[in-house]
Amino acid sequence: MKYKRVILVLAFFSFSILSFSQNKVAVNKESPVVDEINLSSSDIEVFKEKTKQKVMEFEQHIVTIGSKDEPDEKRNLAEREALKLFYTGATMETSYVEADGTIVKRARPIAKYLSRLKSLPYTKVVIKFYDIAYVTDFVKGPDGRYYSTATIIQEFTGFSGDNIIYKDITKKEIEIVIDLVEDKFFNEKQWKIFLGDIKASETRNA
Amino acid sequence: MMKRLFIISIIFLISNPAFNQITDSKVLNLFASVKQLNELINRFNYVSDNLGNKLDDEFKTVISRENYILSLFNFENELLNDSSYQNTINKFIAEVCDTLNPLFLKRFSEGILAELECPVIIENREKLITLYLLPEIGENGSYKWIIKDIKTDLYQHLEKRNDTLVFINPLNNETGFISLQRIFTEKTIPVSNYTTDDFTIDKLSLFFNDIYTNRIKFTTVKNCTYYIFDIDGWVLEVEEFIRDKKNSGWLINNLQKKDITVTQFLDQLE
Numbered sequence: 001m002k003y004k005r006v007i008l009v010l011a012f013f014s015f016s017i018l019s020f021s022q023n024k025v026a027v028n029k030e031s032p033v034v035d036e037i038n039l040s041s042s043d044i045e046v047f048k049e050k051t052k053q054k055v056m057e058f059e060q061h062i063v064t065i066g067s068k069d070e071p072d073e074k075r076n077l078a079e080r081e082a083l084k085l086f087y088t089g090a091t092m093e094t095s096y097v098e099a100d101g102t103i104v105k106r107a108r109p110i111a112k113y114l115s116r117l118k119s120l121p122y123t124k125v126v127i128k129f130y131d132i133a134y135v136t137d138f139v140k141g142p143d144g145r146y147y148s149t150a151t152i153i154q155e156f157t158g159f160s161g162d163n164i165i166y167k168d169i170t171k172k173e174i175e176i177v178i179d180l181v182e183d184k185f186f187n188e189k190q191w192k193i194f195l196g197d198i199k200a201s202e203t204r205n206a
Numbered sequence: 207m208m209k210r211l212f213i214i215s216i217i218f219l220i221s222n223p224a225f226n227q228i229t230d231s232k233v234l235n236l237f238a239s240v241k242q243l244n245e246l247i248n249r250f251n252y253v254s255d256n257l258g259n260k261l262d263d264e265f266k267t268v269i270s271r272e273n274y275i276l277s278l279f280n281f282e283n284e285l286l287n288d289s290s291y292q293n294t295i296n297k298f299i300a301e302v303c304d305t306l307n308p309l310f311l312k313r314f315s316e317g318i319l320a321e322l323e324c325p326v327i328i329e330n331r332e333k334l335i336t337l338y339l340l341p342e343i344g345e346n347g348s349y350k351w352i353i354k355d356i357k358t359d360l361y362q363h364l365e366k367r368n369d370t371l372v373f374i375n376p377l378n379n380e381t382g383f384i385s386l387q388r389i390f391t392e393k394t395i396p397v398s399n400y401t402t403d404d405f406t407i408d409k410l411s412l413f414f415n416d417i418y419t420n421r422i423k424f425t426t427v428k429n430c431t432y433y434i435f436d437i438d439g440w441v442l443e444v445e446e447f448i449r450d451k452k453n454s455g456w457l458i459n460n461l462q463k464k465d466i467t468v469t470q471f472l473d474q475l476e
Contacts, residue, residue, distance in 0.1 A: 038347075048258075105426075130228070133237055134258045136244035139314050142348045151241040153233060171236050202448050204232050 039146060039178070039191070044138045047146070047193065051176050052132050054193045055150050058085050058174075059129040065117050066125040079114045086110050087177055087194040095200035097168050103203050110198075122158035122165060129154055133171070138178065146178040155206060167206040173199045232450055239455030240278065243432060244313065246444060246456045250275055251310045271303050280447055280457040291461075298440060298461055309437050314349045316341050317435040319468050327423040328416075333360065334428070335413070338472060355472055356410050360422075364407050366398045374400055432456075439465050 039047070061082035065075050092113040095105045108116070117125075134151040141147050151173055158166040175196030180189045228234050238256055240246045248254040252271040255261060276299065285291045302309045320339040325332050336357040343349055372395050378385050389400055398405055416422040434442040443460035447453075466474075 130233060130237070131257075134241045134245055134256070136242055137248075137313055140346070140348045142344050142350050144348075149242060149244070153236050155233070169230070169232050169236065171239075171241065173242070202236070204450060206230070206232065 038140070039138070043191075044146070047138060047178055047191070048135050048148070050193055051135050051148060051150055054085060054176075054195065055132055055152060055174060056129075058082060058195060059152065059154075061085075062117070063127050063129070065114060066120070066127045068122075068124055075118055079118065082114055083111055085195045087196045090175075090196045090198070092198045093172075093200045095168075095170055095203040096166075097203055097205050101205075105200055120158065123161055124159035126157040126159070127154060128157075135176070138176075144180065148176040148178075150174045150176055151201075157206075169204050169206050170200050171202040173201050235450055235452050235454060238452040240457060241455050243444065243456050246278055246458075247311045247313055249278055251313075271308075272299050275299050275302065277453075278458050279461075280445070280459045281453045282447070283459055285460070294463060295461055297463075298437075302437060311434060311436045314341065314343070315434075315436050316343055317468060319354075319433040319435070319471065320351070321431045321433065322427045323429040323431075324427050325425050327425060328360065328421065332425075333358075335360065338475075340468065353410065355475075356413050357475060358409060358413070360416075361407055361409050361412050364396050364398055364412070366401075366405065367396055370395060370399070372399050433468075433471060435466070435468050435471070439463065441466060441471070 061078040064070055064078035065082065067075070070078075090110045091107045092110050093105055093107045094113065095103050097103055130153045132150055133153055136149045138146040138148045151171060154170050154172060156166070156168050156170065157164055175198070177194045177196050178191050179194060181192045182188075183190050228237065240249065240256070245254075245256065245258070248258070249256070252261060252266075252274060255265065276295070279286070279295065286295075318341055322337045322339065324335050324337055326335055327333075337353060338355040338357070339351045340354045341349055342352050374383070374385055374389070389395075389397060398407060413422065417424060430446065432442075432444040434444060441462045441464045442458050443462070444456055445459045446456050447459075
């Protein structure tokens with residue numbers, strides 16, 4: 001019941017955002033791409049919901065990329081689509097629990113992480129995401145963009161045949177950016193959500 | 207008080223239907239933890255739950271704001287066994303939850319100081335430095351963090367020494383200040399001894415230069431402690447506790463009755 005209500009609300013606000021975009025951000029061709037336009041608090045609440053959608057989209061791509069049962073073409077497509085969600089220069093921090101319990105962390109550019117995810121040394125990889133744990137309030141940066149952070153919880157399982165070789169649960173923090181982007185086709189500006197750096201804040205052996 | 211805190215934590219968890227579907231206790235604990243500073247602030251302000259959902263009347267009937275704030279403290283701090291510290295917490299909560307004049311933390315405030323413990327590599331050795339960052343609110347309501355100060359002994363050798371009397375002699379000008387050659391090559395006496403009485407080295411600028419010239423390599427942020435000054439007369443110290451328990455994440459680890467500004471607090475760290 002709760003999810004039905006969420007979907008209805010999302011559908012309503014998606015429509016109203018389009019209206020907002022067409023009525024309020026149509027500017028002349030000589031305007032700079034980033035204008036000083038403020039989001040209202042109700043718009044920000046809408047974007048909080050859209051952020052959850054965007055993060056879930058990313059999670060779905062990760063599941064596909066990591067799954068060796070999926071055809072290569074589908075995994076490659078998911079890799080390309082996942083990359084489009086990110087801001088240029090974003091990094092992904094991964095973590096691994098060693099046998100002695102120490103946690104090793106490493107940050108890589110998103111493209112490298114996604115590529116590496118396809119070729120992990122397991123016969124099977126299962127990645128599971130739980131419901132988004134938290135999305136912070138959006139705050140405006142000096143560049144006019146709006147910033148937030150989403151917390152997600154990921155369960156990673158690596159198999160060799162039918163045996164689980166490695167399993168962990170990681171809490172991750174994803175940087176979220178709302179940017180005013182020029183849509184050249186419609187000659188107008190629209191707010192768009194991008195994902196940024198991802199930090200592995202906590203990892204536990206499962 | 208500890209029993210009360212434990213009961214609070216269980217009550218508020220089981221009241222959230224989202225937890226009904228999760229069977230893994232590790233995952234449950236991650237959901238229950240205070241995942242971000244923003245979450246701690248919203249919980250403190252009695253605005254949202256651990257999933258970011260707005261608190262409804264049903265929740266407020268089960269858990270009062272007093273108990274909700276209490277659940278944001280680090281239960282494993284031994285200070286909680288001290289009755290005078292317990293009284294301090296009770297006094298603080300009573301003041302903050304006063305029905306006539308309730309007090310709140312600002313969601314984006316300049317009254318927060320972030321103290322970061324960071325390992326750096328210098329001459330192939332790892333050393334710890336402490337950076338202090340402050341938020342800054344712009345005229346258009348924008349928000350950003352700025353690097354305010356550094357605490358390190360990396361530049362101790364440049365600090366003024368009070369145990370020695372050195373100076374540029376009063377008629378050194380007549381010899382074209384020739385002694386500067388010796389002053390700038392001698393390593394035993396800091397050059398700062400030849401400056402004004404109130405001269406202090408700017409460690410932050412020195413650190414930036416060392417980073418820029420690759421003499422120092424920054425690795426990561428190892429620990430972060432927040433000091434919150436939003437409630438007049440009080441300082442909240444918030445740290446992250448990574449443990450497989452519901453009472454985990456960003457928690458208030460120390461509460462001090464102290465009338466001090468962020469600037470005064472920074473000055474006293476020197």
